[in-house]
Amino acid sequence: MRARQIIDRSFPLYGPDTMKAVYRAFDEAWATIAPPVDADPQVVDETRIKLAEAVLAVTGHDSTNVDQIKRLALQIMDIEKKSAKARAARDPGHAMREPNEDGRPQPPSRTPRARRRALLRWR
Numbered sequence: 001m002r003a004r005q006i007i008d009r010s011f012p013l014y015g016p017d018t019m020k021a022v023y024r025a026f027d028e029a030w031a032t033i034a035p036p037v038d039a040d041p042q043v044v045d046e047t048r049i050k051l052a053e054a055v056l057a058v059t060g061h062d063s064t065n066v067d068q069i070k071r072l073a074l075q076i077m078d079i080e081k082k083s084a085k086a087r088a089a090r091d092p093g094h095a096m097r098e099p100n101e102d103g104r105p106q107p108p109s110r111t112p113r114a115r116r117r118a119l120l121r122w123r
Helices: 002-009 016-033 041-058 066-090 112-122
Strands: none
Touching: 002 016, 002 041, 016 041, 016 066, 041 066
16 A cells, blocks of 8 residues: 555645545546556555656646556556567576676676676776
């Protein structure tokens, strides 16, 4: 329910009519993209938080058009999903890398071409 808390914290920024539209747009958008019931609860929570942030990002001070807020928020979510897929395609092993001994994630591996460029810069 952290997504609702994020929306609730923005209440002072918007009027009551705008907040009604925000809540309704969030609920309708969530109904559109909700993962299956057996999905990992952490993934569900993270997705709801991203949706709440997307809804607030597209909401203006006098926004009351629920369909427009919902449509724009879903577009942001779609763009985020596509960029995550593109990042995974560039570096498929990144998500499975073990952290270093100090707990920090390992840097992404470089392609041979990128390694050559890095070496040339340091010469």
